[in-house]
Amino acid sequence: MEITLTHYLVLAGLVFITGMVGFVVRRNALVMMMCIELMLCATNIVFAAFARLHGDGGGHVFVLMNFAVAASEAAIGLAILVEIYRRRRTVNVDDLKTLME
């Protein structure tokens, strides 16, 4: 069976759904950030698949941009999490609703 663009798009869609459900279901802020990384990875697959379809390397360049964005997001997000942990002694998002109360 020939592998077409559709296969890659469906795979990326399924990976994105996994990340999205995980982000909503998990209560640990660290694991929620890992789910964001998984969603970014799904978009990277779409970029690479369309680059292959059009035979144009621009998609690869933007996957590299996405790597840089993911790295920045992880660095800032984890720094914020460490700061939250220092003050509140928890990273469970259910315990972090001061603004809501």
Added chain:
Amino acid sequence: MEGLLFWFCGGMLLLGGVMMVLQRSAVVSAVWLVFAFISAAGIFAVLGGPFLAVMQVLVYAGAIMVLFLFVIMMLQGPVLEGERRLMPAGLWPLVAVPPVAVLVLIIGYLRSDATVAFAASPPAGFGTVESVAGLLLGRYLLAFELISIVLLVALIGALALGRGERKLPWK
């Protein structure tokens, strides 16, 4: 051969993602995510992007996940115990709506026979370090410079956040 690699790497990627969501311990989740990212590198390799595959392993599975594991090990206690409780039961139908909608779309798309086939082989030099570097420093030079500013801002921001209670130099 391409089909075999696609099914293998795609299956491993999905398995890694699902197991990451299902595991209760953050450390085990992180290890499954590394597994998923390495499988994604295989997908990039199948798609004709050897440079992307290498960068996926280096940046994602290497740098970013090591950062995650360091933070998990710094925050001992509640993180390692896993989660005490899941979300309220009443929210489950709401969570299920977007995935079901996307699955219906995917199935509808697959049934419409609207598959788009790739060209038999990518153009010469596609996805090599040379061609990506040529684009990065040529057509996409502005985006390249902007992303370097994003990285610089993230670096400064992480440093400022990580200083903790101590005074910042400009205060």
